[in-house]
Amino acid sequence: MTITYETVIGLEVHAQINTKSKVFCECSTEFGAEPNANTCHICTAQPGALPILNKAAVEAVVRTGLALNFTINSVCMFSRKQYFYPDISKNYQITQFEPPLCSKGRLDIISDGKTKNINITRIHLEEDAGKLVHDIGACKLDYSLVDLNRAGIGLMEIVSEPEMNSPEEAYQYLSELKNALEYLGTCECSMEEGRLRCDANVSIRPAGQKEFGTRVEIKNMNSLSGVREAITYEVERQKEILNSGGTLVQETRLWDTEERVTKSMRSKESAADYRYFPEPDLAPFNLSQNFIDDIAKTLPELPQAKKLRFITDLGLSDYDAQVLTASKPVSDFYETALSGTGIQADKVAKPVANWVTTELLGKLNAAGLEIQASPVAPENLGKLVGLVVNGTISGKIAKGVFEEMFTSGKCPEVIIKEKGLVQISDEGAIAELCKQAIESMPKAVEQYKAGKTAAIGAIVGAVMKLSKGQANPQAVNKILADLLK
Amino acid sequence: MTGEELKKLGILAKIEIKDAEVESYLKKLNSEIAIANAISELDTNGINPTTHVSELRNVWRDDIVKPASKETFDEMMKVAPETEGTFYKVEKILEA
Numbered sequence: 001m002t003i004t005y006e007t008v009i010g011l012e013v014h015a016q017i018n019t020k021s022k023v024f025c026e027c028s029t030e031f032g033a034e035p036n037a038n039t040c041h042i043c044t045a046q047p048g049a050l051p052i053l054n055k056a057a058v059e060a061v062v063r064t065g066l067a068l069n070f071t072i073n074s075v076c077m078f079s080r081k082q083y084f085y086p087d088i089s090k091n092y093q094i095t096q097f098e099p100p101l102c103s104k105g106r107l108d109i110i111s112d113g114k115t116k117n118i119n120i121t122r123i124h125l126e127e128d129a130g131k132l133v134h135d136i137g138a139c140k141l142d143y144s145l146v147d148l149n150r151a152g153i154g155l156m157e158i159v160s161e162p163e164m165n166s167p168e169e170a171y172q173y174l175s176e177l178k179n180a181l182e183y184l185g186t187c188e189c190s191m192e193e194g195r196l197r198c199d200a201n202v203s204i205r206p207a208g209q210k211e212f213g214t215r216v217e218i219k220n221m222n223s224l225s226g227v228r229e230a231i232t233y234e235v236e237r238q239k240e241i242l243n244s245g246g247t248l249v250q251e252t253r254l255w256d257t258e259e260r261v262t263k264s265m266r267s268k269e270s271a272a273d274y275r276y277f278p279e280p281d282l283a284p285f286n287l288s289q290n291f292i293d294d295i296a297k298t299l300p301e302l303p304q305a306k307k308l309r310f311i312t313d314l315g316l317s318d319y320d321a322q323v324l325t326a327s328k329p330v331s332d333f334y335e336t337a338l339s340g341t342g343i344q345a346d347k348v349a350k351p352v353a354n355w356v357t358t359e360l361l362g363k364l365n366a367a368g369l370e371i372q373a374s375p376v377a378p379e380n381l382g383k384l385v386g387l388v389v390n391g392t393i394s395g396k397i398a399k400g401v402f403e404e405m406f407t408s409g410k411c412p413e414v415i416i417k418e419k420g421l422v423q424i425s426d427e428g429a430i431a432e433l434c435k436q437a438i439e440s441m442p443k444a445v446e447q448y449k450a451g452k453t454a455a456i457g458a459i460v461g462a463v464m465k466l467s468k469g470q471a472n473p474q475a476v477n478k479i480l481a482d483l484l485k
Numbered sequence: 486m487t488g489e490e491l492k493k494l495g496i497l498a499k500i501e502i503k504d505a506e507v508e509s510y511l512k513k514l515n516s517e518i519a520i521a522n523a524i525s526e527l528d529t530n531g532i533n534p535t536t537h538v539s540e541l542r543n544v545w546r547d548d549i550v551k552p553a554s555k556e557t558f559d560e561m562m563k564v565a566p567e568t569e570g571t572f573y574k575v576e577k578i579l580e581a
Contacts, residue, residue: 019548026551035571036562040553044561056548077536084499086575132578145572273497278536286542 002243005204007235008212009170010162011227013177014155015187016128016195017060023127023154024051024094024282031193035147043152045089050281057154058101060186061125062287062295064156065102067184067302068120072292073099077284078125081274086146087129095157097276100124101285107180108304109172118173119161128153150194156187162201162212167231174198174227179303182328191223198227202234204242213238214248218262221255230255234262306331314349323357329371330356333378340382343389352385359399363406375409376402384412392416393423397469425472427479430463433471434479437462448484456480486514 022029025042041049065072079097102123108115130151132144158177164170178196181187189196198221203213218234221227234253241248253262278284301309303325310321324334334356341348360381364374384405388398393416404415416422424430437459438445447455456477463476486494488507491514495502502510567574 021548021550026546026549028550028552036558036573037571038552039558039561041557041561046561053545054548055545058545082497086573086578133572134578142577144575144578145569146575147572273493275497280537283539283541283544284537 004207005235005239005242006207006209007165007167007231008162008203008205009164009167009231010201011160011164011170011173012199012201013158013160013174014128014197014199015158015181015189017057017125017154017156018185018187019054019056019060019154021054022152023054023057023125024152026052027152029153031195033149035145036149038149039151043089044148045091051094053282054154057125058285058287059295060154061101061123061156062292063184063299064158064181064186065105065123066292066296067180067299068102068105068107068123070102070105070120070123072102072287074287074289074292075285076101078279078282079276080279081276083274085129086144087132087151089130089148089151093127093129094279094282095126096124107173107176109169109176111166111169111172116169118163118169121159121161123156123158126155126157127151128155162203167228167235170200170231171224171228174224176303178224179325179327183300183302183306185300194222197222200227200231200234202231202238204235204238214250216248216250216262217252219252219254219265220257222257226255226257229260230262233260237262303328303331310349314346314353316349316353320350320353320357323361324353327371330361333360333371333374333381336378337382337385340379341386341389342383343386348385348389351389352382355381355385355402359402375407376405377409377411380405380411387412387416391423391425391472393421394469394471394473397421397423421470423472424467424470425475427475430467430471430475431479431483433463433466434459434476434483436466438480438483445484456484486511486518 016029017023019029021027022038022043025040027038027040027043030038036044042051062072076096076099078094080092081095081097082092084091100122103121105120105123107118107120109118110116128150130146130148132146133141134144135141160173164173178189181196182189187196191197200218200221201215202218203215205211205213216234216238218230221230233255238248252265254265255261256263307321307325310316310324311318316324323330325331334352337356338345338349338352341352360374360376361371364371369375381402384398384401387393388395393401398412401412401415401421404410404419405412408415424433441459441462444455444458448459459480460473460476463471463480464473488511491507491511492502562568562571565573
């Protein structure tokens with residue numbers, strides 16, 4: 001008999017706080033500088049150096065906490081977490097123990113088409129560690145190199161409850177969290193640059209069992225899909241061991257992005273004991289309600305609220321609203337384009353949504369471009385849709401103009417003027433073209449008059465051809481119908 | 486404190502403790518612990534923790550970048566035991 005297992009996953013996310021300077025010193029947080037270029041006496045822990053807290057980092061954590069329904073612990077402090085490793089030159093990390101700045105938050109995810117609430121245990125403020133280099137290219141060094149540029153950058157550690165039950169749910173949680181942080185602007189969220197990092201605690205237990213199984217921590221998953229893949233692999237590995245009568249060990253495993261497997265991380269000692277104690281070099285917090293309220297006032301509309309507004313106020317479909325709010329750059333683009341039409345939003349919401357989700361995203365995807373790098377500016381896409389909606393150009397011509405905009409980056413009016421593409425709506429001119437078409441298509445005219453009304457399509461086509469696609473199709477239909485009475 | 490706990494403490498503190506030294510360390514440490522235990526017998530109910538002696542709260546600065554001077558950078562590189570380029574060089578961390 002095979003046992004059915006239930007998967008239990010908790011995620012620990014480290015998000016670099018989007019500030020210009022580090023959390024305890026005035027060094028830059030810029031990515032990609034020369035090794036140790038962004039360091040000073042504080043972040044390299046020279047004797048006697050004292051930390052000075054960056055207010056913006058505290059505000060960012062509180063802002064994130066408020067947005068994710070956390071309780072803000074206005075009275076709290078920093079603690080020291082002791083460990084010896086060359087990436088942390090003080091031999092302790094300044095972090096928070098109990099209580100953290102934020103306790104008990106939550107985030108909704110969609111799982112199997114249903115909304116599932118994932119509880120988040122805490123968010124605390126801490127400093128990042130430096131980076132160690134163990135090899136240069138393919139060459140393994142017989143020493144290690146230390147770069148402390150990253151050391152002292154502010155981090156939010158966001159710890160979920162073990163409430164996700166599949167790799168897909170973990171993926172959804174991380175996507176939603178990333179999206180929320182991007183909307184809040186508190187983290188740049190590039191997993192490739194290590195600005196957002198995720199560790200997963202994974203265990204399995206026979207379905208129905210209350211106690212948790214042996215937990216394995218996975219590190220080194222540096223993309224969203226990597227998280228899903230690594231957890232999927234790890235769950236299967238654990239099942240195989242249990243099914244073959246083996247036992248699991250509690251350990252930390254690294255995700256190997258080349259071999260696509262998790263590998264046990266050899267640790268020299270198991271006696272981890274961080275000996276937390278209150279950080280004497282930094283004053284404790286006693287945040288006023290005003291301080292917290294002022295931050296609450298600046299909270300932007302978050303993705304889930306935006307999605308709901310797109311559906312109820314703008315009349316978009318659930319699908320369109322989902323696509324358009326799945327990332328902040330996309331929803332920013334859409335909203336800028338919408339106001340660029342110069343037409344009341346609910347009247348153009350659907351056509352602008354169509355242009356963004358199908359034409360634009362499709363073309364960007366094919367060109368391998370992010371929406372931020374779109375050659376078509378959002379205002380210009382808005383103008384183009386506006387010109388279609390007000391009848392200046394037809395939808396068909398607009399597609400050609402869009403192609404041209406994508407290549408040249410020009411604004412639609414310029415292209416339309418240069419190419420003389422303005423739609424012909426003048427009834428006299430259209431009537432003239434209609435007469436020509438009627439004369440050239442006696443057979444279709446005959447069929448139409450004999451009651452086969454669909455035959456008018458061929459005549460409309462002929463008019464459009466004569467006008468090089470510039471005749472207003474509604475006007476053509478109307479005038480033809482009048483002429484053929 | 487037991488000999489085993491002492492060994493673990495040694496590992497955490499990165500201090501090598503030889504078997505021959507265990508007894509003398511234990512004697513000294515246990516007498517220190519006895520003093521701490523005597524203090525912890527005091528009734529501290531209703532007394533606020535005094536983790537920080539100053540009354541200061543919410544001490545912070547604005548988010549402004551001010552890079553260290555070149556002199557500071559050069560001095561930090563100079564006092565490091567070993568460097569390579571602008572990296573600090575340390576003993577190998579990961580075993581191959």
